[in-house]
Amino acid sequence: MSETPTHAEVIVVGGGINGVSTAFHLAKEGVRVLLLEKDDIAAGPTGYSGAIVRQHYSHPVTARMALESLRFWENFAEHTFGGDAGFRQVGFVLAVRPEDVPMLQQNIAMQQGVGIRTSFLTPEAIKEIIPYIALQDLGGAAYEPESGYCSPVLAANSFARAAQQMGATVLTGHRVTDFIKEGNRVKGVRTPKGDFYADKVVLATGPWSPGLMRLLGHEVPITPARGKVVLFQRPPHVPEHPVYGDFPYAFYMRPETGHQTFMGDLGPEEAKDVVQDPDDFNRRVPLELIHDYGERLVRRFPVMEDVRVASSYAALYDITPDWHPIVDRVPNWDNVYLLAGGSGHCFKLSPALGRRMAHLVLHDRWIDDEPHLFRFHRFQEGDLVRGQYHYSILG
Ligand SMILES: Cc1cc2nc3c(=O)[nH]c(=O)nc-3n(C[C@H](O)[C@H](O)[C@H](O)COP(=O)(O)OP(=O)(O)OC[C@H]3O[C@@H](n4cnc5c(N)ncnc54)[C@H](O)[C@@H]3O)c2cc1C
Numbered sequence: 001m002s003e004t005p006t007h008a009e010v011i012v013v014g015g016g017i018n019g020v021s022t023a024f025h026l027a028k029e030g031v032r033v034l035l036l037e038k039d040d041i042a043a044g045p046t047g048y049s050g051a052i053v054r055q056h057y058s059h060p061v062t063a064r065m066a067l068e069s070l071r072f073w074e075n076f077a078e079h080t081f082g083g084d085a086g087f088r089q090v091g092f093v094l095a096v097r098p099e100d101v102p103m104l105q106q107n108i109a110m111q112q113g114v115g116i117r118t119s120f121l122t123p124e125a126i127k128e129i130i131p132y133i134a135l136q137d138l139g140g141a142a143y144e145p146e147s148g149y150c151s152p153v154l155a156a157n158s159f160a161r162a163a164q165q166m167g168a169t170v171l172t173g174h175r176v177t178d179f180i181k182e183g184n185r186v187k188g189v190r191t192p193k194g195d196f197y198a199d200k201v202v203l204a205t206g207p208w209s210p211g212l213m214r215l216l217g218h219e220v221p222i223t224p225a226r227g228k229v230v231l232f233q234r235p236p237h238v239p240e241h242p243v244y245g246d247f248p249y250a251f252y253m254r255p256e257t258g259h260q261t262f263m264g265d266l267g268p269e270e271a272k273d274v275v276q277d278p279d280d281f282n283r284r285v286p287l288e289l290i291h292d293y294g295e296r297l298v299r300r301f302p303v304m305e306d307v308r309v310a311s312s313y314a315a316l317y318d319i320t321p322d323w324h325p326i327v328d329r330v331p332n333w334d335n336v337y338l339l340a341g342g343s344g345h346c347f348k349l350s351p352a353l354g355r356r357m358a359h360l361v362l363h364d365r366w367i368d369d370e371p372h373l374f375r376f377h378r379f380q381e382g383d384l385v386r387g388q389y390h391y392s393i394l395g
Contacts, residue, residue: 005169008034010361011189011198013176013212015039016046017152017347018325018339019204020159021354022361024080027166029362034196035160035168036189038175042156044206044278046347048229048315050262051152052243052254053348054092055116056142057395058107058387061373062324064114065352072351073150076158081165083158086151090255091144091242093121093129098139100247107388108142118144130241132303137248149243149254152347159350179215179336186216186336200335200361207278207318209340216330221321221379222341226273226314228285230293232261233308238301245394249296260310263293266394270344271319278316285312317344322384323395327357327374329364337361338376345395 012023015037023035037043053073055066076085096104104120111118121141126133129143160170173193180188180195188197205212207224241261243254250267275281290312298304320326320341330336339357346353359367366372373385387395 004171005034006194006196008032008169008196008198010034010200010202011036011196012202012204013189014044014204014206014208015041015156015160015170015172016044016204016206017042017049017156017159017350018342018353018357019202020156020163021350022202022204022339022357023168023170024159024163024166025354025358026361027163027168029358031358031362033163033168034198035163035170036174036176036191036196037170037172040172041160041170042153045316045318046156047153048313049152049347050229050252050254050264051150051155051347052092052147052252053087053149054094054147054243055111055118055144056092056094056107056245057111058389059373059385059395060110060114061370062349062385062387062395063111063116064370065349067114067116069349069351070146073348074146076155080158080162083162085155085158087148089146089148090240091129092147092245093126093141093143093242094245094247095126095138095141096247097137101139103388104140104142116144117146118142130244132238132301134300134302147243150347176212184332185334200337202337202339202357202361203330204339204357206340206342207275207316209318209338213330213338216333216336218330220326220338220340222326223271223319224275224278224281224316225271225319226275226281227264227270227317227344228289228312228314229262229264230285230290230312231256231310232263232294232297232304233310234259234261234304235306238303246296246300249300251293251296253297258310261297261307263297268323270317275316281314281316283314285314317342319343321379322386324385325353325374326376327353327360328372328376329360331376
């Protein structure tokens with residue numbers, strides 16, 4: 001048996017989708033990577049994610065990143081030596097109120113401009129895609145035939161495996177508890193199973209990031225908050241639907257295996273359901289909220305009247321003030337980087353985010369052809385990432 005390496009060029013802390021994507025992209029560049037995960041790959045929020053892959057963003061930079069990532073998910077096996085992300089291209093419909101149609105159309109035009117296959121649907125055209133939809137309160141929709149969703153646990157494990165195939169070491173069950181510091185550098189990390197050393201360290205630690213960043217002298221504006229999911233068993237006569245987002249009733253849904261529908265909230269209110277300890281929080285969804293989800297679902301899809309609740313859970317969003325991640329070198333430290341604050345929508349972007357983080361680590365600058373939106377200091381500079389939509393997981 002080969003010995004566990006204790007030295008690497010880059011240590012990535014965190015085996016969620018963004019940590020494994022970063023490790024993958026670094027390994028692809030020939031970097032000796034060591035990934036340390038406290039539990040298992042995708043054991044954190046990634047494993048509970050809707051993993052919806054849509055391109056509807058309201059900022060050209062994030063829209064381009066969504067498109068880049070979509071192409072990656074589509075060709076995942078090719079990129080990852082036969083890996084499987086469970087990507088299913090079922091299409092995406094985002095339906096809005098009549099008064100929101102001009103904004104939606106402007107957004108669709110921007111997205112078409114960056115190369116996204118998307119178009120405007122009249123209410124009648126929405127019915128061609130989802131015949132059993134009730135059209136009240138709807139003025140139209142955006143439609144992306146190429147979008148869909150992944151299997152998040154499969155995707156993260158396939159990414160990790162591909163990184164290993166390129167020489168990365170992945171150690172699960174290794175919780176980083178402290179940093180070994182020397183001047184303004186971190187020489188390594190401490191875990192209960194021993195110390196590990198590297199030239200550079202990337203933190204991709206989701207809602208645990210504020211705790212680790214405190215050890216580096218930073219209060220980082222990332223708030224762990226509960227995102228609530230309900231899985232409904234569709235009645236046998238209700239066929240599969242595409243991924244669907246509903247502005248008027250503020251929900252999103254996608255198909256799930258076993259004739260189920262995975263449903264979550266689209267509004268910004270979930271940011272208020274703050275959690276103090278990401279290792280110990282209430283995972284239950286209150287019964288009133290389950291009923292509320294059911295009511296919204298049936299109002300839009302009356303044929304679902306007989307849906308049954310299959311299961312429900314709360315998992316953590318790591319939310320920043322502008323609902324966009326921080327992807328940057330950590331100030332005051334020459335060799336530590338942070339990729340966190342996915343704010344409930346950064347599964348889909350992980351191929352693009354991991355590529356950018358790997359570039360930043362290797363070259364100490366953002367990729368050349370794009371403004372660096374996700375800077376650490378943007379909050380204190382008042383230079384938030386602003387799209388067309390109010391802040392929420394929609395971006
Ligand atoms: C309910 C829900 C639905 C969502 N739906 C979607 C969606 O449809 N589409 C989409 O694009 N996004 C969605 N998201 C958001 C997306 O899932 C997240 O942005 C993404 O998974 C975050 O991945 P990550 O790698 O940044 O962090 P995480 O998944 O949080 O992973 C961080 C990892 O770091 C590990 N870790 C933490 N501290 C330490 C330590 N000290 N030492 C070692 N390891 C440590 C944790 O165990 C964890 O595995 C959803 C999120 C939730 C909660």
